Amino acid sequence: MDDRELIAAAREVAVNAYAPYSGFRVGAVVVDAGGGVHRGANVENSAYPSTVCAEAAAIAAAASEGARAIDTVAVACIDADEPGYPCGNCRQMMVEFGVRRVLVGTPDGGYVEHTLDELIPHGFKFAD
Ligand SMILES: [Zn+2]
Known part of the structure; x- marks a missing residue:
């Protein structure tokens, strides 16, 4: 999948958000280091802190299928009139899996590309 297809896929999975x-x-698609593609949508809860973000759901899906490194995260909100950037918690989850690029969808179906370092400089990680 190229970058435009990843954003399109993120917009498609957002339809399944709860x-x-x-x-x-919000929908997210992650590409692991081996090229595997994993999807997630946000899942809200009456007890608000129990809500799961789309990016977190997609990363959890990737890890659950054995991925330990993620190259790219594509995320898109289909209900906003501006790009929906990942929250701080999701950015930290991306640090854990060494995400290299983050594609943030724009309302017109396009995207803005960032490195993870741009979104979360000095993210926490135990020393290797
Ligand atoms: Zn989040």
């Missing part, structure tokens, strides 16, 4: 409280549906 977001009855915010109405803010």
Whole structure:
């Protein structure tokens, strides 16, 4: 999948988001170091802190299928009129798996590309 296809796939999975409280549906697609593609959508909860972000869901799916390194995260919100950037928690999850690039969808179906270092400089990691 090229970058535009990754963003399109993120927008498709966002349709499956469970977001009855915010109405803010987000989809994420991650590409692991081996080229495997994993998807996730946000899943909200009446107890708000129990909500799971789309990026976290996709990273958990990747890890659950054995991935230990992730190259690219593509994320898109289909209900916002501006790019929906990953929250701080998700950025830290990306640090754990060595994400190199983050594609943030824009309302017109395009995207903005960032390195993870741009989004979370000095992220926490135990010394190797
Ligand atoms: Zn998040």
